[in-house]
C-alpha cells in the first residue's frame with residue numbers, strides 16, 4: 564500500500580489544472596448502457612473509480628477502452644446485466660447501472676452496496692423510484708433483482724435529496740413510456756450535466772439543475788460524444804490547500820458557478836478568490852478567521868468539502884462549528900486531524916473546531932476519499948513531516964495528486980511500501 568510523505572510548511576504557488584469531474588464521469592459511463600453503438604466520454608480523469616466502472620461495464624459485455632482522457636464504451640444488444648458484489652462494494656456509484664440496465668435490457672441484478680465508511684448510505688430511494696415506474700424488485704442474497712418489461716412514467720417525490728437516486732431514476736425514465744416527474748430532485752451540477760448528456764442522446768429532459776425534473780420517455784437513444792465538466796470538489800480541495808498553506812494558486816479550468824458556496828465560505832475566512840481568464844486565483848490572508856459551516860444539498864456547501872474546510876478551520880483564529888447534515892458518520896478525519904494537533908470536539912453531527920497557530924506533522928491514516936484529502940491539506944500546512952497511509956482512498960478520486968502538488972512547489976512524495 565502506498566503512502567504520501569509530506570514535508571509541510573511550503574506555501575503553494577503556481578497553476579494547477581483541474582481534471583474532469585469524477586461524479587459526472589461515472590453516471591455518464593453508466594448512461595452509455597442506454598444506447599447501441601460506441602459512446603465516448605472525454606476529459607475523463609485517470610482515477611481508480613473510472614477503472615472500476617470500466618471493469619464493471621466489461622463484466623456486463625460492454626466493449627470498453629481508455630485512451631488518455633477518452634473512454635469508449637459500446638453496449639451491444641445483449642448484455643449480462645449483473646453488477647457483482649466485488650465491484651459494487653469498492654464503489655457505490657456502481658449502483659448507477661441499475662436504472663439504465665432496467666430501461667434497456669428489462670432486467671438487472673445489482674449487488675447492494677453494503678456498509679460504507681461514511682454512514683449507512685442506503686439505496687431505498689433509488690428502489691422506490693424505480694418501483695413507481697413499474698419495476699418489480701426483490702432483494703435476494705444481498706442483490707437487488709429487478710425486472711420490468713416496460714417501465715412507465717410516474718411522479719416520484721423523494722423524501723430526501725439524493726444525487727444517485729435522482730440520476731438512476733433520470734436515466735431509467737429516458738426510455739420509459741410516458742412522462743416522469745422527479746420532485747425534490749438533486750440539483751447538483753453533475754445531475755444537470757447528466758441531463759445535458761442524455762438530451763444529446765435524444766432524451767427529453769427538462770428542469771435538471773432545479774428541484775423538479777420532467778422527463779418525457781422516448782423510443783430509443785443514440786450514442787454520445789461528450790466532454791465532462793471540471794471537478795468542483797478537486798478544485799475546492801486545491802483551493803483549501805492554497806488557503807491552508809498561505810499560498811497563491813490559480814485553479815485552471817475551475818468553474819466559479821459550481822463553487823459559489825465554497826468560495827463564499829473561504830472568502831468569509833479571509834481568502835481572496837478572483838476569477839481570472841484561465842479559472843480562479845486563490846490567495847490567503849496572513850491569518851484565517853473561523854467560520855461556521857453547515858453542509859447541504861447543492862447549491863449549499865458540499866459535504867464532499869466538509870473535511871477539507873475543517874483542516875483550514877484548525878488553522879484559523881477563533882472557533883468554528885461544522886454541521887454535517889447529509890451523512891450521519893462523516894467525521895472519520897477528525898481523529899486523524901487531532902493527531903496533527905487540531906483541537907476538535909464532535910457531538911453528534913456537530914464538530915467544534917478551535918483554531919490554533921499551527922499543526923504538527925504525524926503519521927495518519929486515510930479512511931475515505933475526502934477524509935484523506937483533508938489530511939493532505941493539513942499535512943501540507945503542518946510543520947514537519949506527515950505521512951498519509953492508505954493512499955488508495957485518495958487515488959479513487961484525485962488524479963495524480965502528488966504530481967499536481969509538486970507542480971505547486973509542495974514537498975511531497977509517494978512511497979511504495981510492501982507488506983503494510
Ligand code: UD1
Pocket residue numbers: 585586589655656682683684685686687688689690723724725726727728749753866867889890891
Ligand atoms: C453522491 C456523490 C457523493 C456525495 C453525495 C452527496 C457521486 C458518485 N457521489 O453520492 O460524492 O457525497 O452525493 O452530495 O455522485 N439516501 C438514502 N436513501 C437512498 C439514497 C440516499 O437514505 O436511497 C441518503 C444517504 O444515506 C445520504 C443522503 O441520502 O444521507 C444523500 O445521499 P446521496 O445524495 O444519494 O449520495 P450519493 O448519490 O451516494
